[in-house]
Amino acid sequence: MKRVDGLKTNLPLHQARDKALRTCLACKTMREKQNLLRLIVDKEGQIWPDFSAKLPGRGAYLCLEKACLESITDKRLGVLRRDFSPQLPQWNVLQKRMFDMLSQRLNQLLNGMKRQAVIGRDAVMHQMWDKKPLLVLLATDAGDALVRQVNDAMEKRALGEMKSAGHGIMIVSLLDAESLGSALGREKIAVVAFTEKSPLLKLQQISVWQQRLDLMFAKQQGK
Numbered sequence: 211m212k213r214v215d216g217l218k219t220n221l222p223l224h225q226a227r228d229k230a231l232r233t234c235l236a237c238k239t240m241r242e243k244q245n246l247l248r249l250i251v252d253k254e255g256q257i258w259p260d261f262s263a264k265l266p267g268r269g270a271y272l273c274l275e276k277a278c279l280e281s282i283t284d285k286r287l288g289v290l291r292r293d294f295s296p297q298l299p300q301w302n303v304l305q306k307r308m309f310d311m312l313s314q315r316l317n318q319l320l321n322g323m324k325r326q327a328v329i330g331r332d333a334v335m336h337q338m339w340d341k342k343p344l345l346v347l348l349a350t351d352a353g354d355a356l357v358r359q360v361n362d363a364m365e366k367r368a369l370g371e372m373k374s375a376g377h378g379i380m381i382v383s384l385l386d387a388e389s390l391g392s393a394l395g396r397e398k399i400a401v402v403a404f405t406e407k408s409p410l411l412k413l414q415q416i417s418v419w420q421q422r423l424d425l426m427f428a429k430q431q432g433k
């Protein structure tokens with residue numbers, strides 16, 4: 211028998227909730243809630259990412275698309291004043307905060323996915339010939355030969371696959387071999403792949419956001 215008190219029937223409710231649309235506060239794009247990063251503002255006016263999207267209170271949402279990230283300024287964050295009392299300027303602090311919290315989240319996710327990890331060049335290459343969705347994490351300090359091999363294999367898989375998240379292959383380089391290894395409870399890992407679907411999407415989203423922020427920092431420092 212179905213219970214409808216909201217706790218015992220969490221699966222259908224989750225599905226319904228995930229389809230809900232929200233508008234990105236910065237670029238005004240409407241997207242499914244699950245593809246946006248929820249932000250909350252605490253009593254001190256500090257803005258925090260809420261990855262679980264479950265913290266109480268009203269939230270605001272960011273899409274973290276590349277163009278969106280580049281367009282965010284403290285002035286744009288000012289729209290939060292409609293519902294909250296954010297301390298501004300705060301964008302610089304918030305970027306750093308999002309990055310650090312994404313790193314933590316990434317480590318947690320990787321740690322929870324230890325058992326599904328396909329580790330090492332041969333095992334990963336083998337997976338790449340399969341047509342299943344695949345997220346490949348390549349260490350930032352992986353050797354040139356390995357990077358080339360992984361990229362070649364990716365190109366050989368149908369290129370069009372990459373476009374839709376979760377249905378293709380994605381290669382991300384965020385952590386060096388030592389950090390990647392430690393997140394997965396191993397020694398150094400140069401390359402690892404994940405094929406499981408549902409945590410994969412989350413991992414992919416976190417990795418992509420993380421990488422965009424990272425690129426943005428690199429750009430800001432280059433200026």
Ligand SMILES: [Zn+2]
Nearest residue numbers: 234237273278
């Ligand atoms: Zn946006």
